[in-house]
Structure formats: structure tokens, C-alpha cells
Amino acid sequence: MTMKATITGVGMSNIGxxxxxxxxxxLVEAAKRAMETAGLTKDxxxxxxTYPGKTDNSPGMSPLGTGEVRNALGLKTxxxxxxxxxxxxxxxxxVAAMAVLTGQARHVLCFRALxxxxxxxxxxxxxxxxxxxxxxxxxxxxxxxxxxxxxxxWAGWMAMRYFHEFGMTREHxxxxxxxxxxxxxxxxxxxxxxxxxxxDYLEARMISSPxxxxxxxxxxxxxxxxxxSAADAAKDCAREPLVIEAMGAxxxxxxxxxxxxxxxxxxxxxSCADMWKRTDMKPADINVxxxxxxFSIFVPYWLEAFGFCGHGEAKDFxxxxxxxxGGRFPVNTGGGQLSGGRLHGFGLLHxxxxxxxGDAGARQVTNAQTAVCGMGGGFIAGxxxxxxx
Amino acid sequence: MKPLPQLTAExxxxxxxxxxxxxxxxxxxxxxxxxxxxxxxxxxxxxxxxENKSVPGTGSVYSYTVNHQPWAPDMKVPFAIAVVDVDGAxxxxxxxxxxxxxxxxxxxxxxxxxxFMNVDDVxxxxxxPVR
Numbered sequence: 001m002t003m004k005a006t007i008t009g010v011g012m013s014n015i016g017x018x019x020x021x022x023x024x025x026x027l028v029e030a031a032k033r034a035m036e037t038a039g040l041t042k043d044x045x046x047x048x049x050t051y052p053g054k055t056d057n058s059p060g061m062s063p064l065g066t067g068e069v070r071n072a073l074g075l076k077t078x079x080x081x082x083x084x085x086x087x088x089x090x091x092x093x094x095v096a097a098m099a100v101l102t103g104q105a106r107h108v109l110c111f112r113a114l115x116x117x118x119x120x121x122x123x124x125x126x127x128x129x130x131x132x133x134x135x136x137x138x139x140x141x142x143x144x145x146x147x148x149x150x151x152x153x154w155a156g157w158m159a160m161r162y163f164h165e166f167g168m169t170r171e172h173x174x175x176x177x178x179x180x181x182x183x184x185x186x187x188x189x190x191x192x193x194x195x196x197x198x199x200d201y202l203e204a205r206m207i208s209s210p211x212x213x214x215x216x217x218x219x220x221x222x223x224x225x226x227x228x229s230a231a232d233a234a235k236d237c238a239r240e241p242l243v244i245e246a247m248g249a250x251x252x253x254x255x256x257x258x259x260x261x262x263x264x265x266x267x268x269x270x271s272c273a274d275m276w277k278r279t280d281m282k283p284a285d286i287n288v289x290x291x292x293x294x295f296s297i298f299v300p301y302w303l304e305a306f307g308f309c310g311h312g313e314a315k316d317f318x319x320x321x322x323x324x325x326g327g328r329f330p331v332n333t334g335g336g337q338l339s340g341g342r343l344h345g346f347g348l349l350h351x352x353x354x355x356x357x358g359d360a361g362a363r364q365v366t367n368a369q370t371a372v373c374g375m376g377g378g379f380i381a382g383x384x385x386x387x388x389x
Numbered sequence: 390m391k392p393l394p395q396l397t398a399e400x401x402x403x404x405x406x407x408x409x410x411x412x413x414x415x416x417x418x419x420x421x422x423x424x425x426x427x428x429x430x431x432x433x434x435x436x437x438x439x440e441n442k443s444v445p446g447t448g449s450v451y452s453y454t455v456n457h458q459p460w461a462p463d464m465k466v467p468f469a470i471a472v473v474d475v476d477g478a479x480x481x482x483x484x485x486x487x488x489x490x491x492x493x494x495x496x497x498x499x500x501x502x503x504x505f506m507n508v509d510d511v512x513x514x515x516x517x518p519v520r
Contacts, residue, residue: 128461135395141395148470157484258482276493
């Protein structure tokens, strides 16, 4: 049997809005918690991997690179690297898996740290690339200068087309948002704890049609760490290693948000198809779903990309109650990014691992043995299938 | 203030065609593929002879969104952004702000024509409904 990489630990800092804590304080907290779950110590870590590396492209987007974290934690490594381009925020975890499979490292600390809540100002808002710059280039230069400044605009026109073709309505996305809020109320770590009704959702102000305020995830300050370990090194860890059964990173269209021939699909459809080619498991085998929800509309796209339902069928799949608390295919059981806070996919994977270890408390999915995680939206996509051994 | 595109060998024709009232799209001289965003090489056949040709400047709305959130202090809202399938350039979409339109009246499939807004050395395409 082919050797697989594993996940042996996860940790998340006490995330929040306007925490005014240094990014490194969040990172250290997350790292210590991850080490505790894994039963590892500092000297066990011989690799470090992150997305996207230190950058100030938008405020608080990535205040820490591997340099800052290696130095602060005093790590001696055999592999280090950041992956700004690549198959989504999952890129560094995939690279870590490849690193342990090729013997470059035994235990790789993968991290994501953000201070988007504390760092944004009136003139430099979170996740607005290029703000404050005089000139920009690359694919973003065809969107941002044309006044399509926010990813909510890009996701907005995807949603508009999807609504047009398949008859989805705002109520369907409202089911995604209220379902995740219901999960968040069962998760003490989630940023949004107050109840949200469909009425609350529909009455919230429009951001970029058809997406309203509660269709958008929440900028936060926080950090998350995932430990990827070689299978033989994982045997001694505190928890049962979670096997990375398969990963998918395929991309069949160019890296833009408007040129893909069918914008009712996205990169996720390519990465998921590629992932399933590497396993005998099927969507029906999956217990827990961690689907990137930077915007609510990405959830139905990921559901279809992973094959939980057919193209255009997600609205009915959602309306049938499959994805919320008590559903057959529970999505983002920690509240997701919509109600938990934007940790750029790492938080979703943290939750999936927490579920598989049975550590999810009031929101625990019964007998959770398998999970899929999809990170990214638009052309950005990485897919992963996790299982207990 | 929002940034302007950096003018490059690839994109100057696209961003300055509006000075002559023309929407210019890059085409491969060899296989005739329309290329957007413009490149110095044809992504289909790797031919490096690229020709920037005027297209009629019309198209139909593939999708759109109405933005209500002021992302920058000087941003006036609401406004619409349309992703338009460009006539005469198969597979190419140009995403631009919609002007002279009732925001509630914009629909997928609607016919648009290009006009331009000049800022510094850039002529931004904008879409206007065909009456």
C-alpha cells in the first residue's frame, strides 16, 4: 500500500475582531495548541510551510513569513518555504505532505496568521489588493482599476450567473449562512455567537448583488497551525494520525475571475475531479465537509465540485437540509468563515480534524471517520480527503 | 484613490485604444485565437506574433453585479460592473463598469456597447446599454 502523509495536530489562537494582539502572539498560541494535540515538542518540528509568506499587499493579510516564525520559535528545519502562488491556501499543507513523503522532513508546522481586523483602516481595507498603490499589474489590473476592487464583486457576478442559470435565490444562500451561524453557536471559538434568522439575513444591507453582508466572511485577527507528519513519525503522536487519503490541485482555466468559460463552475471543479482520481472512496463515504466560504456562494460550488450533488442541484441539496446541523453532509461545523472568522481555509481544516478526533463538543458529528476540505474560490482551489486509519 | 494599470508591452493597446474610440483585443496571427488578458505569446499555440485588432465594441452581458459597498473613501456607490462577452473576439470577456443605465434594468444577455473614460494615460472601457 502506498504511504500517505498524515495530520497529527491542529491549533487555533483565540481569534477575534480588533484584538490588537501582535500576529506573533496569535501564532505562538496556535502553535502551542497544535503541539499539544500532536504530543510533539519544538525539537520534533523539522519543517515549516505557510501561505502566502509575509506580504503587505492588503492590510493584515499576512504579517508573518517563515523567517519571522522560524526566528521567534527558534526552529531548526530541514524544509522551509512559503507558497504565495499555488492551489489555494491549502498549498503549504500540500507541500508539507509532499515534503514528508519525500523524506525532506518528518513533522512540518504549517501556519496561517492574519491581523486583518486590527490592520484595516478607512483608506486601506482588508482584502482590497492594490489599495493605496499608484499602479498595478498582473491579472488583478484588469479588475481592480475597473472598479471591481473586491472579491465580493467577483463572487457577486459568479452568483448572479449561477442564479440566472439554475434558479437559485438569496434564500438558498441564507440557508448556508444561517446554518453556519447555528453551528457557530455550538462553537465557543467562533467570532459570531448571536442567533441569525432568515429575516436577519435577508434584511442585511447589500454588498455586491446578489451577495449581502452575511454572505461575506469576517476579517479577524488570529492564527492557525496544522502539523503534517510522515506516517511512521506519526505513530508516536498523542492522537490517531489523520491520513491524507488524496489531494487535488488541478486547474484547467486561466488565473482570472472572469474568463473561465463556465462561471457556474470554478477551479474547485478541476481540483476535486483530480482528487477523486487518487482514491477509491466516493462522496457517499464522507462524514464531515469543510468547504471554503469566503462568500456563501462558494459553498454550493464546492458541493457540486466534490460531487455531493450534480451541477445546478446544490440549491435543492441545501434546501433539503443536508448541510446544516443534523444534516447528512454537515458543512463547516465550526461556523465556517461566515460566522467563525476568516482564517483563509486553515480554520475549516482545523474544524474537520477536530471532528475526526471527536473533540468537537456540542457540535460533534456522530462517528466522524472521513472529511473533505476544499479551500479557495474562483480559480483558486485545493482539495483534500482525510480519513481515520 | 484606486490604482491605474501599469502599461506594458502586452496591454498598452487594450488600455489606450480608447484614445481612438477603439476596443482593441489581442489576437494570435497564426491560429487567430483571441487572447484576454492580452499576452506576448499565444497561450494556445505559443506563436509570438500577436496582433492587437479593433473589435466592433459591442457585446452581451454574461453576468454582472451591483456594488453597494464603498471600498475606497472616494468611491461613489452604487454602481454596476458587467462581465461582457465581446463581439468579434470568441471566448473573450471584458469586465467594466456600466454607465448610463438604470441599475435595476441590467440583465444577463443584454446588449452593450463600449465607451471610454480617460484617466491619465489610461482609457478605461465602460459598458453602456444599447437602446
